[in-house]
Amino acid sequence: MSIILAKTVNEVKSQVKEWKARGLSVGLVPTMGYLHEGHQSLIKRAVAENDRVVVSVFVNPIQFAPNEDLESYPRDLKADCALCEATGADMVFNPEPEEMYADNFTTFVDMTGVTKELCGKSRPTHFRGVCTVVNKLFNIAMPDRAYFGQKDAQQLAVIRRMVRDLNMNLEIVGCPIIREADGLAKSSRNTYLSAEERKAALVLSKAIFEGERMVQSGEKDGEKVIEAMKSIIKSEPLAKIDYVEMVEWDTIEITRNLSKPVLVAIAVYIGKTRLIDNFIAQ
Numbered sequence: 001m002s003i004i005l006a007k008t009v010n011e012v013k014s015q016v017k018e019w020k021a022r023g024l025s026v027g028l029v030p031t032m033g034y035l036h037e038g039h040q041s042l043i044k045r046a047v048a049e050n051d052r053v054v055v056s057v058f059v060n061p062i063q064f065a066p067n068e069d070l071e072s073y074p075r076d077l078k079a080d081c082a083l084c085e086a087t088g089a090d091m092v093f094n095p096e097p098e099e100m101y102a103d104n105f106t107t108f109v110d111m112t113g114v115t116k117e118l119c120g121k122s123r124p125t126h127f128r129g130v131c132t133v134v135n136k137l138f139n140i141a142m143p144d145r146a147y148f149g150q151k152d153a154q155q156l157a158v159i160r161r162m163v164r165d166l167n168m169n170l171e172i173v174g175c176p177i178i179r180e181a182d183g184l185a186k187s188s189r190n191t192y193l194s195a196e197e198r199k200a201a202l203v204l205s206k207a208i209f210e211g212e213r214m215v216q217s218g219e220k221d222g223e224k225v226i227e228a229m230k231s232i233i234k235s236e237p238l239a240k241i242d243y244v245e246m247v248e249w250d251t252i253e254i255t256r257n258l259s260k261p262v263l264v265a266i267a268v269y270i271g272k273t274r275l276i277d278n279f280i281a282q
């Protein structure tokens with residue numbers, strides 16, 4: 001059976017209702033497409049844990065600010081469908097923006113606290129767009145489980161909080177970061193990098209690995225970890241730090257206290273491309 005490509009909300013809803021009537025469980029993997037092995041790891045896990053799997057491929061306009069890369073974001077629906085089918089997904093949901101946002105769309109899901117620091121600081125309207133679209137996708141695909149990568153660690157924390165705060169009836173599954181052989185975290189945005197920038201981008205994973213090594217070898221001073229990571233990134237002329245931060249993993253509040261679980265997250269411009277990476281120290 002070949003994969004179902006759904007372009008409308010109603011197609012997804014009626015197919016999912018039919019699956020549910022037969023007692024089948026549904027997993028959802030929300031993505032913006034241009035799929036790589038990072039996305040594929042989420043799809044694989046969803047296929048292993050659910051009877052049916054829906055992958056959404058939607059470059060969500062409301063999570064981009066006007067100065068960001070909405071127009072240039074890479075797209076390849078044919079390749080995405082092939083990857084989803086080869087990985088065992090049952091449906092790709094690829095709506096046009098008008099299908100998701102009618103002219104008079106005025107309802108948003110907003111959040112305080114967890115969205116204040118890190119990417120929420122540099123991209124003030126981003127998580128409102130993410131929460132709104134993810135909430136819509138949950139209502140459309142009615143999944144038993146939804147899969148998110150730790151690559152976007154703050155997003156994972158935000159979604160977990162939204163599900164808890166709004167009593168949503170599904171399980172959120174977090175999945176580890178998948179990297180290139182040389183350490184760079186896989187990202188659709190890596191395609192923006194020139195050959196020279198691709199080399200320079202290694203400074204992100206170098207800083208992450210060094211921070212992780214320091215914590216694992218018993219460093220108790222969070223500030224020292226942050227400073228060591230910053231100095232690695234500053235040694236690369238093509239890199240410009242957006243943030244290098246340590247936050248409590250559940251609240252996303254700034255901390256330097258390594259006795260509780262922390263998220264150490266970085267955002268770095270390599271030329272014009274903004275890349276993120278992180279590690280969690282439990």
Ligand code: AMP
Pocket residue numbers: 030031032033037038039041042147148149150151152175176177178179185186187188
């Ligand atoms: P995106 O298409 O970038 O919005 O990502 C869709 C989902 O895939 C998000 O939950 C991401 O965290 C996850 N993801 C993206 N890249 C990776 C990666 N390198 N490793 C693990 N998960 C990833």
